Amino acid sequence: MLANSGPISHHLLPMNAVVEEDGMLSVGGVRLDYLAHTFGTPLFVYDEGHLRNRCREALSAWGTGVAYASKAFMCKAMARLAYDEGMRIDVASGGEMHVAVSAGVPPSRLIFHGNNKSEQELLRAFEYGVGSIVVDSFDELRRIAKIAPQFIDRRASGQALMLRINPGIEAHTHEFVKTGQVDSKFGLSISSIMEAVRAINGMEGVFLSGMHSHIGSQIFNVHHFEEEIRMLVDLADDIMAIPKEGGYDEFELCVGGGLGVAYLSDERAPSITEWAETVKAVITPSRLHITAEPGRAIVATAGMTIYSVGTVKDIPGVRTYLSVDGGMSDNPRPVLYGSGYEAFIAREVNAERSRPVRVVGKHCESGDILIADARLPEDVSVDDLLVVPVTGAYGYSMASNYNKVPRPPVVFVSSGDARLVIRGESLDDMCRLDVL
Numbered sequence: 001m002l003a004n005s006g007p008i009s010h011h012l013l014p015m016n017a018v019v020e021e022d023g024m025l026s027v028g029g030v031r032l033d034y035l036a037h038t039f040g041t042p043l044f045v046y047d048e049g050h051l052r053n054r055c056r057e058a059l060s061a062w063g064t065g066v067a068y069a070s071k072a073f074m075c076k077a078m079a080r081l082a083y084d085e086g087m088r089i090d091v092a093s094g095g096e097m098h099v100a101v102s103a104g105v106p107p108s109r110l111i112f113h114g115n116n117k118s119e120q121e122l123l124r125a126f127e128y129g130v131g132s133i134v135v136d137s138f139d140e141l142r143r144i145a146k147i148a149p150q151f152i153d154r155r156a157s158g159q160a161l162m163l164r165i166n167p168g169i170e171a172h173t174h175e176f177v178k179t180g181q182v183d184s185k186f187g188l189s190i191s192s193i194m195e196a197v198r199a200i201n202g203m204e205g206v207f208l209s210g211m212h213s214h215i216g217s218q219i220f221n222v223h224h225f226e227e228e229i230r231m232l233v234d235l236a237d238d239i240m241a242i243p244k245e246g247g248y249d250e251f252e253l254c255v256g257g258g259l260g261v262a263y264l265s266d267e268r269a270p271s272i273t274e275w276a277e278t279v280k281a282v283i284t285p286s287r288l289h290i291t292a293e294p295g296r297a298i299v300a301t302a303g304m305t306i307y308s309v310g311t312v313k314d315i316p317g318v319r320t321y322l323s324v325d326g327g328m329s330d331n332p333r334p335v336l337y338g339s340g341y342e343a344f345i346a347r348e349v350n351a352e353r354s355r356p357v358r359v360v361g362k363h364c365e366s367g368d369i370l371i372a373d374a375r376l377p378e379d380v381s382v383d384d385l386l387v388v389p390v391t392g393a394y395g396y397s398m399a400s401n402y403n404k405v406p407r408p409p410v411v412f413v414s415s416g417d418a419r420l421v422i423r424g425e426s427l428d429d430m431c432r433l434d435v436l
């Protein structure tokens with residue numbers, strides 16, 4: 001699909017983006033040409049005010065307990081920012097857990113996910129005393145049963161566990177599928193939940209604090225979450241009917257993440273507030289504590305990538321290839337999922353984009369395509385700064401060193417300041433793990 005030929009739509013830009021008098025974009029009070037000159041390209045730029053605004057919206061919409069899904073973009077500065085803004089942090093590996101703790105996030109604010117947590121990772125989670133471990137399988141429960149007794153003296157209440165339910169519902173941008181038979185590596189099937197609950201109730205040193213499920217990503221229709229929350233509430237009723245010593249003070253039901261964001265001019269996404277209101281409208285207030293863990297909706301639009309144009313190759317009658325100095329190594333989403341993006345030129349944000357081009361990266365791969373059918377201004381040329389907006393989620397976090405291309409630096413911009421939060425890799429970094 002060919003992108004819109006008008007200027008880039010401003011709803012794809014971070015909230016503190018401003019077009020300067022000379023046409024150059026600035027974000028958080030810092031011009032993009034200054035950022036490119038100071039930090040080089042490619043460069044990930046995040047509007048810190050936008051990140052904080054999204055965290056605050058999530059907190060006010062969902063209430064305490066809402067978590068930031070750190071897989072979307074994780075580094076110490078991001079973990080710290082989300083924690084400072086009052087969010088818990090969803091970590092899905094020992095690595096993400098390590099980054100959060102290294103950033104000074106109290107382990108009690110972490111929710112530990114993953115479909116194949118190792119014994120080592122679980123042991124670490126118990127040692128830290130993470131807020132909750134979201135149990136994904138019976139094998140994991142067996143590992144937990146081995147570990148938990150060692151920690152009984154440390155925590156009077158025991159380690160909180162949640163159960164990840166595979167709801168048999170899958171929703172993506174435009175479809176909503178209810179699968180009779182459940183085909184996913186994640187979570188416990190609905191029919192096995194009571195067995196898992198009884199197993200936890202019979203274990204020492206742990207207690208069941210809630211349930212979790214996640215129905216997909218890039219969901220634009222928030223009504224898709226209604227069926228999920230109904231399913232969780234029904235299960236919670238069944239669980240609470242099982243006699244248990246001490247009963248349940250409060251029981252958490254987490255609907256996961258998945259709220260969509262607009263990547264293209266003609267896309268409009270619901271707000272975090274609309275999402276929360278829709279889900280909460282389904283249930284009557286009770287002991288149930290409804291939470292969520294958005295990732296993309298917190299960070300995607302806050303971030304953008306600045307590249308330099310290196311070559312413009314015109315093949316008459318075929319197409320124009322425009323190569324930039326990054327590609328599938330800093331943004332694998334187009335290659336992995338066929339995800340769509342738009343681009344614009346930093347010095348002329350409001351220019352018409354009538355020239356069809358294919359924006360490609362510098363990797364030895366014909367499939368290294370960032371934007372298959374982009375539109376850019378007619379005068380785009382070598383050395384221009386090309387900006388791809390909405391790259392804040394699953395760009396840096398999925399980046400690789402393919403072709404030994406160093407990963408770019410990441411800066412947070414705010415109130416006229418640019419703060420380096422991840423340094424760019426050097427050529428020496430390309431062999432730092434080598435043993436020769």
Ligand SMILES: Cc1ncc(COP(=O)(O)O)c(C=O)c1O
Nearest residue numbers: 069214217257258259294295296
């Ligand atoms: C369990 C879980 N929670 C939260 C998320 C975050 O999803 P999103 O970034 O789409 O909000 C994911 C994404 O894969 C997930 O698997």
